[in-house]
Amino acid sequence: MAMTNDDFLDELKALLGDSGVLRHPNDIARYVSDWAGDTLGTPLAVARPANTEQVAEVVKRCYEHDIAMTPQGGHSGLVAGALPDANDQELVISLERLNSVRALDPVNFTITVDAGCILENVKQAAFEHDCDFPLSLGAQGSCQIGGNIATNAGGLNVLRYGMMRELVLGLEVVLPDGRLWDGLNALHKDNRGYDLQQLFLGSEGTLGIVTGAVLKLAPRPTQSRTALLGLPSVQAVIDLYGLARRDCCDLLTAFELIPRRCIELAMEATPELRDPMDSAYPWYVLMEVAATGPVDLGSMLEQLLENGMERELVLDGALASSDTQSAQLWQFRESMLEGQRRRGEHLRTDISVPISAISDFVARASDEVMAASPECEIIAYGHVGDGNLHFNILPPASMADSDKKAHLHELENRLFDVLDDFHGSISAEHGIGRTKQAPYLAGLSPVERELVSGIKALFDPKGLMNLGRILPARE
Numbered sequence: 001m002a003m004t005n006d007d008f009l010d011e012l013k014a015l016l017g018d019s020g021v022l023r024h025p026n027d028i029a030r031y032v033s034d035w036a037g038d039t040l041g042t043p044l045a046v047a048r049p050a051n052t053e054q055v056a057e058v059v060k061r062c063y064e065h066d067i068a069m070t071p072q073g074g075h076s077g078l079v080a081g082a083l084p085d086a087n088d089q090e091l092v093i094s095l096e097r098l099n100s101v102r103a104l105d106p107v108n109f110t111i112t113v114d115a116g117c118i119l120e121n122v123k124q125a126a127f128e129h130d131c132d133f134p135l136s137l138g139a140q141g142s143c144q145i146g147g148n149i150a151t152n153a154g155g156l157n158v159l160r161y162g163m164m165r166e167l168v169l170g171l172e173v174v175l176p177d178g179r180l181w182d183g184l185n186a187l188h189k190d191n192r193g194y195d196l197q198q199l200f201l202g203s204e205g206t207l208g209i210v211t212g213a214v215l216k217l218a219p220r221p222t223q224s225r226t227a228l229l230g231l232p233s234v235q236a237v238i239d240l241y242g243l244a245r246r247d248c249c250d251l252l253t254a255f256e257l258i259p260r261r262c263i264e265l266a267m268e269a270t271p272e273l274r275d276p277m278d279s280a281y282p283w284y285v286l287m288e289v290a291a292t293g294p295v296d297l298g299s300m301l302e303q304l305l306e307n308g309m310e311r312e313l314v315l316d317g318a319l320a321s322s323d324t325q326s327a328q329l330w331q332f333r334e335s336m337l338e339g340q341r342r343r344g345e346h347l348r349t350d351i352s353v354p355i356s357a358i359s360d361f362v363a364r365a366s367d368e369v370m371a372a373s374p375e376c377e378i379i380a381y382g383h384v385g386d387g388n389l390h391f392n393i394l395p396p397a398s399m400a401d402s403d404k405k406a407h408l409h410e411l412e413n414r415l416f417d418v419l420d421d422f423h424g425s426i427s428a429e430h431g432i433g434r435t436k437q438a439p440y441l442a443g444l445s446p447v448e449r450e451l452v453s454g455i456k457a458l459f460d461p462k463g464l465m466n467l468g469r470i471l472p473a474r475e
């Protein structure tokens, strides 16, 4: 006789204990929606294994009984990949109890962690040993290392340290049939054959569940300087970036493009924030330089600003002279996200183009979108050093709620058409998940499609692991 779901969950409870399997609607509420407040359905249950062996055992039983699985980290992902689907049949496997730092080697500059460690805690652990784990993003207080690996997260410091892909040396993964792959190497160089590990970076939980990782550390910077600058145009921002890369001895850690509208949204979301300069400017740059050695960062930044002003790239600037002032400047970057979220339904994008094409792209894409929807509002900001833009669109304020989704979808298609002309990417860092699947598939050549489907089939022949993310549920 086939096993019922109740029997299956009783088996899991025997394995994980009562608090290791959640079913009551009150208990599972926080696992079914993400940062943006999106929800698709309820899971069969939420399993909360406490260690790698338990993850492997849960997955093995799901494989035996054909139960679909959704690995879940801090559910801060922005493409609905960690949300259980609408069929109420997926078992959410939360990594939140795998949250220990296993080891830190300050000489090898590595830290070995459980995949459920929250990014902020890993950064803190590194600081305590005078090291830095340099991945930094707005969700670092809630996202987990496993989620960062699964999404190949980027963030604010990619231009200096690279994306998650460049920060991982070793991985431990439970494969979709419950077998454990132990690839926890701490080697900075290793050229043995195919690089299996890299396949999991950006795989969005479709190839297995990451349970542990060896991460690369950097020395902890002993000094940093932050500046918020006002500029006349996006082209001035790009020109200043070129200047900064050279004038700042490659010590640039962040270079963020921010439009005036985002400064206003930040002040709306955090009323304590004051306009940073006497006048308003159409574009701002929030930049940071950091170093470990005896470098005069203050003079370096002042010199850059002088050069920028002489060339009429920089119109005004606020330089932070203390950590508190620096945190205040960064608060604009964080609060503008909350300000946008409060505006309700809007189009969020995460695209990339070559850095040299950013200005032309913003101009062309803005023309295209405004021609189709003159009353919408464009909010384009991003990580300039990575050519990564969040070209977001707020629908016309007067539009009925019921019309917004379709309207924004139409604008997204127009935006992606322009992006195609620039040979850009529809996903620079958030991934494909469910929400970007259609344009992703449309952009694959037949060869790419065959290879991608073949990889999925090799790792997950029964199609149980995060089905319907990246690739469709049924091929």
Ligand SMILES: Cc1cc2nc3c(=O)[nH]c(=O)nc-3n(C[C@H](O)[C@H](O)[C@H](O)COP(=O)(O)OP(=O)(O)OC[C@H]3O[C@@H](n4cnc5c(N)ncnc54)[C@H](O)[C@@H]3O)c2cc1C
Binding pocket: 035, 070, 071, 072, 073, 074, 075, 076, 077, 078, 080, 081, 082, 095, 115, 116, 136, 137, 138, 139, 142, 143, 144, 145, 146, 147, 148, 149, 150, 151, 152, 153, 154, 155, 156, 204, 205, 206, 208, 209, 210, 211, 337, 429, 430, 433, 466, 469
């Ligand atoms: C305010 C805000 C700012 C953000 N800024 C950035 C940014 O600058 N750069 C950036 O790249 N992203 C950013 N993000 C997106 C998000 O934080 C990242 O994608 C993050 O890496 C997701 O981690 P998570 O633990 O929350 O994963 P989740 O949202 O829980 O999951 C994301 C995906 O990974 C899978 N997954 C999770 N854990 C595992 C695991 N252990 N093994 C296998 N698969 C797993 C899930 O199934 C899902 O498909 C931001 C999000 C917010 C809300």
